[in-house]
Amino acid sequence: MFFPSSEIEVAAILSEAKEPLSVAGGNTRVLAPSGSKIISTSKLSGVIDYEPGALTMIAKAGTPLSEIQKTLTSEGQCLAFDPYNWSRFINKKGSSTIGGVFAANVSGSSRLRVGAARDFLLGIRLVDGLGNIIQNGGRVMKNVTGYDLVKLFAGSWGTLGILTEVSFKVLPKPETEATIVIHGLNDQLALDAMIDATATPFDVSGLAHIPKQKETMIRVEGFENSVKYRVERLMEIVKKYGEIHTLDADKSMQVWRNISLLSSLKSNNDDLWRLSVKPTASTQIVQKTKFNDYFYDWGGGLIWGLASPKQDVREHVPAGSGHGTCLQTKSKKIPMFHPYDGTISGIKEGIRKSFDPKQILNQYLVI
C-alpha cells in the first residue's frame, strides 16, 4: 500500500508505477477487490483555505468529510448538496473524504434544488496516470477558461487520475426548514403529489417517498417567515392527496438525515442499487424490478433499492429513461456502471486512455 503525503509523492508513485493500483479515499463508496495494490489519499489531508465571505473552501483531497463539515458549521455554512452516505453497506469502519465525495459525485436530497456535487466543484488539482500534475478550474463561481475537466473528474471514480486538492463552493446554512408529510399514498399517487409540488414557485428542497412507511415528504428551507408561508401554500396544493402533517425544523432535519443514511433500507445480503431516472418513469421501473426494499428521492428522479443477488435490475430501465449503478454486490457478473452504446464507449475509453495510458488506475471499474 502507498500512503503518499504530498502531491509530489503521488506523482512519483504514478510515474514509476507499472502495475494496476486501486485509489482509496475513506473506503466508504466502493471497495477495491481484495489483493489489489492500494494508493490511499488519507495522508493528503487538511483545509488549505476557507473564505466564508466568498463562499469557497480549498482542501486536500483526503480531508475527512467530518472535518470539512465541522469547519463549515463553525461559520454557519454547509455543503449544500448534502452528500448521501451508504457506508454501512460497504464498510462500517470507513470515513468519507472530500475527494471521495467529488470523485464519486455524491449528491443528496437537496440536489433537486441546488444541483449535484459536480455543480459545486470549482477547481481541482490531480495527478494523471503518468504522474503529470494538472490543475483545472479555480476558486471562482464563474469560469469558462478552457475545457471543464473539473466536472469530468467529478464522478470519474478515480479512473482518470488521483485528485489531490479540491476547491468548492459552500453556502450558508438555511435559517430554518420544515417538512410536510403526506400519509398513506401508493407510489403512483406519491409521484403525482411530488410532481405537483415541483410545479410551484415554492422552491422545494427535498421530495422523497418511502413506500414501506407510506410517507411522502416535501421539504422547504430558508428564512422563517418564508418557510412558514411556503409550507402553508404547499399544504393547500397537496392536501387533496391524503392526511398531512408538518415536521418542525428539528424533526425535519432528523428525517432527511435518516434518508441520507438510507436508514429505511435494512442491510442484508441483497445488492444495493441506485437508479437515476426520469421522474415520471420511476414507478413503472420499480414495478418491474421487484426490489425487496426501496425508496424514492428527487421527486422520483432517484431510486434506492435492495434487490436479490444476481439480478441486473437495469434491464428494466428503458433506454433514454436513465441508468443504474450497482453499489454493492457479491456477484462478479454484475458490473457497477450502466453499459452504454458503442459510439459513446469509444469516446469514454479514449478519454480514459488519454489520462491513464499505462492503464493502471482503478482497472476494476468499467465506467
Added chain:
Amino acid sequence: MDIPLASTSRIEKKPELVEALKKVLPASSIIEDKAETLAYECDALTAYRCPPMLVVLPETTAQVSEVLKLCHKMNIPVIPRGSGTSLAGGAMPSADSVVLGVSKMNSVLETDYRDRFIRVQSGLTNIGVTNAVEDNGYFYAPDPSSQLACAIAGNIGMNSGGAHCLKYGVTSNNLLGVKLVTMDGQILEIGGAAFDSNGLDLLSVVCGSEGQLGIVTEATLRILHKPEGALPVLIGFNSNEVAGQCVSNIIKAGILPVAIEFMDRPCIEATETFSGAGYPDCEALLIVEVEGSLDEIDEQIDKIMVIAKSLDPTELRRAKDEEQANRIWLGRKSAFGAMGQIADYMCLDGTIPVNKLPYVLKCIGEMSKTYGLSVANVFHAGDGNMHPLILYDANKPGELTKCEEFGAEILRLCVEVGGCLTGEHGVGIEKRELMDYQFTSNDIDAQLRIKDVFDSKWLLNPLKVFPLHHTEARRMAYNF
C-alpha cells in the same frame, strides 16, 4: 492577434467540396458567393475578421453529419456558428474553413412539464426557450445579455451565464443532454432527462468546449417554475471598498439574491447622462434583486437594508412595484449602450474571488492612469464576474494595441488574485494567447488530449482557445 496563413491547398479544394456538398444539402443551404460569405466574417468581436471559404446551413442532424464526414475526409476545418454573438471571436472563420451554422435548426422538439425539461434544436434562441414554456409558468434560467439573439448551440459552446446565474447557475448547471455530431460524422446521444450522467460526465466537457469537440444539434434543458415575483433595491456608497464589503456581507448572511450588480463612478455618470435613470451621485452603486412572494421579498430586502445601513450608504432605494423596479434597472441595462456612445470600448470578463473586489478595482484605477485610458466597471458582483469596459478611440493609431495590453494586464491581475481570464464569454480567439498565464503546459496538454479523442485531425474550430504554439503540430498534421 496572430492569425496563421490559410492553407492554399485547402482553398483549391473548394470546387470539389461544393460539388460534394450539393449531393447532401439543398442548394439553399450552401453559401459560396464571396459577397454573401462576407456576412460571416466575424461575430460580435468585430475587431477581427476573415471571410470563410464557404458557409453551410444544414436543416437536419443527418445533414450535419454528412457535411462533417465530407470535410473530415478532405481535411477541411469547420467553424461552428450559432447566432454569431460571441464576444470572444469564438465563431470567427479562417479563409480555408467552412462555417457550419445551425440557424435553420430552431424548433422545439418536446416539452415535458412533469419531468421539467425541454428538448430543442440548437439553433433556437435562448429567449425562444423561455418563450416556449412561459405561458405554463416556466422559464429557462441562463440569460446572457444577448438572449434575444444568441442560440442555444452557442450557449452550450461557451457555457454562457447571465445576470441570474448567482442563483440559478450557468448553462452547464442547466443542461441535461445533447445530440452531438463529431467531426467524423458520428451522432452521439449524451445525457437525457435523468438528473445525473451515466459514468464519465461527457456532457460537462462538451459544454464550454467552444465548438471544438463536436456540433451540438439538439439539447435537453432543465426548465424551472417561475418565482412569484422579484424586486430590486439600489444602494449607493462612497467607496468601492465598502460596496465590495456589502456584497460579501449579503452573501454571508444567507440571502440568495438572483442578482447583485455593481457599477462604479465612471459607469454611473455615463449611464446617467445616457438614460436619465436618476442614479445618485456616488462612487459605487449596487443593485440587488431578490425573488419570492411580496412578503418574502420584504423579508429579504429588510435584511439587506440592515446590512447596508451598517455600512453608511449614501443612498438606499427599495422598489415597491414594477415601475420603480424598472427605474432602478434602467441605467444598468443601458450601460453598454451608454459606453458605446462615448467611445469604442473593449469589454473584459475576468472573474475574481468576491473578497478581492476592492483591491482589484483599486489596481484597475491605477493602471487606467498609467495607460491613459478610462475604464468603467459594471459587473455581476455576487459571483465575482467583472466586466471592466476599457474606453479607446479606434481611429487613433496604436490605441487598440494599447487597449489590448491594458486588458491583458487586468486579466493577469485577475489570475494573480485567484481568479480566471473569462467567467462567461469564453476564450475564443481574443484571450487565446493569455491562457499561458493561467495554465502550465501540463494543464493545457490535458485539455488538448480531450480534443484529440473527439477530433483527432484537429479540424473543428482549431485556432481557438489554446495558444497557437501548443497546437501547431496537431493542426499541421492534416493541413494538406
